[in-house]
Amino acid sequence: MSSFNILIAEIACPSCGNKSQVRIQFKFGNTWQLKYRVGDIITWGGNDTGSPNLGQVKVYGIIESSTCPFCKKNAIPEEYDILVVNNEITSVTPLVEIQDYLKGNGEFVIL
Ligand SMILES: [Zn+2]
Numbered sequence: 001m002s003s004f005n006i007l008i009a010e011i012a013c014p015s016c017g018n019k020s021q022v023r024i025q026f027k028f029g030n031t032w033q034l035k036y037r038v039g040d041i042i043t044w045g046g047n048d049t050g051s052p053n054l055g056q057v058k059v060y061g062i063i064e065s066s067t068c069p070f071c072k073k074n075a076i077p078e079e080y081d082i083l084v085v086n087n088e089i090t091s092v093t094p095l096v097e098i099q100d101y102l103k104g105n106g107e108f109v110i111l
Pocket of ligand 1: 014015016017018068070072073075
């Protein structure tokens, strides 16, 4: 079984504009179904992906459901860049460049 962590975030629906709480899966830090929010510090020491001394990192994230609970359209972006600065999750934004991840280990990129 593949393990991951979950970032819980408020994301605006591009179709109707309403914000809803979504779950975004990612692999960084101790990867063990841990739940985070923006502003939280990454936990290490276990099933680690990456390491705690990488400075600024962007981590690939994929949403569990892109269906907007308001307009019911599959309109919410599926893939995200999760920015981690010195182990703090500082932001989550729709993915800009998938190639960045494909060139590396597929899970995160050191900036
Ligand atoms: Zn919507």
